[in-house]
C-alpha cells in the first residue's frame with residue numbers, strides 16, 4: 001500500500017540519491033510512501049562505467065529501494081548550469097508528480113559543482129511550482145549530503161532513524177547496485193560509517209541526516225519526542 005503523500009528525490013548523477021540519502025529512501029518506501037527519483041545525467045563524465053551501465057545500475061538500485069526513477073536531460077554530467085529554464089522544467093515535474101516532500105543535494109560548495117547547482121535549481125523549482133497552473137505547493141524541501149563535506153556546517157540536521165529491520169541491508173544492496181562506482185573507492189563503507197556516526201550521536205544503530213530548507217513546524221511540543229542528546 002502506497003501513501004498518498006509521495007516523496008520526490010533529485011540527483012545530479014545516477015548514484016547521488018542512493019549514497020546521500022538511500023537509507024532514508026529505504027525507510028520511507030518500507031513505511032508505504034511512494035518514492036520517485038529524477039536523475040539529471042547518466043554520469044557520462046565519470047571515471048568508471050558507461051552511461052548505459054550507469055543507467056542500468058540506477059534502475060536496479062531504485063528497484064531495490066522500492067522507488068521508481070526517470071532521467072532528465074539538462075546540460076549533462078559536469079556541465080550543469082543554474083538557469084531559469086532548468087528551474088522551470090523542474091517546477092513542471094513537481095507540478096506533474098505533486099510530491100509532499102522533496103529531497104535535493106545540499107548547497108555546500110565543497111563538493112561536485114553539479115550537486116550544489118542542482119540543489120539551487122530544485123529550491124527555485126519548488127518555489128516556482130507554486131505559481132501558475134496547475135500550481136502545487138510542496139510541504140517540505142530537505143537537502144541531503146552526498147559526501148561528508150556536503151553537510152552544512154553548524155546546521156543541526158534532522159536525523160532519520162534507520163534501525164527498523166532490513167532498512168540498512170536494503171540500502172546497502174542499493175549502493176552495491178552501483179558496481180561501476182565502487183571500483184574507485186569503497187563508497188559503501190564510507191556511507192555506512194557516516195550513518196553509524198550519526199546514529200551513535202543519537203544512541204541509535206544507524207541514522208542519516210537531512211537539512212531542512214525552512215524551519216519545521218509542529219502542532220505542539222507533544223509531537224517532538226526524540227532528540228540526539230540525552231540530557
Ligand SMILES: [Zn+2]
Nearest residue numbers: 012013016112
Ligand atoms: Zn554526484
